[in-house]
Amino acid sequence: MTSLFQAAPEWTLTAVPYGSPDARVLVQALHQEQLATYGTADDPEATEDAEFxxxxxxxxxxxxxxxxxxACGGWRTFNTSAAEIKRMYVLPSARGQGLGRRILAALEQDVLGRGPTEILLExxxxxxAALGLYTACGYEPVRSYVPGRDPEINRALRKDIRQKPASHSHTGLLMEPG
Incomplete structure (x- = not known):
């Protein structure tokens, strides 16, 4: 007997090298969107693959x-007490489905227990949308931690992770090894 209904595919998160083709396509799309929006953007090629x-x-x-x-996102060690979230991006065609929240929750979970007591991001x-997400997830505005940033363009945020991260609701994602 043939079923008329198929299970919907599930969202999965996969760890990949920063230099992987999937990561490169997404960070370049992010870079182009930032250039179009702000007229300036950090060059993702200046980030060493090993940082992630x-x-x-x-x-x-x-x-x-x-x-x-x-969609993509990563964290890297910023200093002995802080991790930094970088390159959070969701393609326009996939926005509005909670992917940013899910990636953020997975990254925060991975940072826990590795030493950092806070997470920074810009x-x-x-x-x-990003400012709303980060604020809802417990991030608070702070002075820029990157020298030379324009406060009219960039917003730095910080979250104390000495306690368990605030709930991001059900992530609905399967984690797969890279």
Missing amino acids: DAPDGLFLVARLGDGPAL TGMRNV
Whole structure:
């Protein structure tokens, strides 16, 4: 008997090297969007691939079933007490489905127990969705930790992770090894 219904594919998060083809496509899309929005952006090629290598970092991509990578994000060690979230991005076609929240929760979970007591990140002042996400997840504005940043463009945020991270609701993702 043939079923009329198929199970919907599931979102998965996969750890990948920062230099992988999937990661490169997404960080370049992020770079182009930042250039179009702000007229300036950090060059993702200036980031060493090893900065996201375990145990001092992690880079994730999200995909629906066995489809292409649609979102990404990573963390890297910033200093002995802080991790930094970098390159959070969701392709426009995949926005509004909670992928950013899910990636953020997975990254925070990976940082826990590795030594850092806080997580730092930056986002653009015009990225209202990202600012809303980070604020809802317990991040608070701080003075920029990157020299030379324009406060009219960049917003630095910080989260204390000495306690368990705030709930991000059900992540609904399967974690797969890279």
